[in-house]
Amino acid sequence: MTYSANHSPNDQSVVDIVKFLKKNPTPPDEVFFKELLDSGLSIRAIAMKIGRSKTYVVKHLKLLGMYQKGRRSIKQVPYGMCLKAGKLIEHPQQQKIIQLIINLENSGFNNEKIALALNAQGLRSKNGVKWQRWTVKNILDRENSKSHTSNIINKKIT
Numbered sequence: 001m002t003y004s005a006n007h008s009p010n011d012q013s014v015v016d017i018v019k020f021l022k023k024n025p026t027p028p029d030e031v032f033f034k035e036l037l038d039s040g041l042s043i044r045a046i047a048m049k050i051g052r053s054k055t056y057v058v059k060h061l062k063l064l065g066m067y068q069k070g071r072r073s074i075k076q077v078p079y080g081m082c083l084k085a086g087k088l089i090e091h092p093q094q095q096k097i098i099q100l101i102i103n104l105e106n107s108g109f110n111n112e113k114i115a116l117a118l119n120a121q122g123l124r125s126k127n128g129v130k131w132q133r134w135t136v137k138n139i140l141d142r143e144n145s146k147s148h149t150s151n152i153i154n155k156k157i158t
Contacts, residue, residue, distance in 0.1 A: 045127040079126050079139055101139055111136040
């Protein structure tokens with residue numbers, strides 16, 4: 001089974017990896033974990049997808065030298081982005097949802113109402129779970145920070 005590193009968590013290759021592991025309970029190898037980690041999934045999400053505990057995932061990441069204690073074990077790919085050839089690029093579908101979140105905030109919705117609106121439309125977060133107010137808050141904080149930074153840069157240039 002071969003997989004490309006150019007996929008998002010919703011791609012068929014991740015589904016194939018998960019199905020493979022469920023059928024083959026032997027410990028996964030480095031390539032297997034690299035594929036899942038490159039997709040941007042958290043340790044918790046990986047554990048949920050493969051039907052194992054977080055402890056199981058951490059144990060195997062440690063054995064493979066892919067786990068670092070003292071900091072977030074895996075560098076997360078931010079929502080709205082994906083890895084392609086080792087570079088962060090915008091994820092078109094997730095960018096549309098980010099724009100929807102921003103539009104809802106500009107319309108006066110608070111984080112909780114935005115999460116409820118996204119869930120009512122059947123939209124799910126990157127890990128395939130329902131939206132929560134803190135997830136919306138984190139996205140808005142990041143987007144506002146990006147906007148603020150670009151405003152500062154533009155003022156210095158002009």
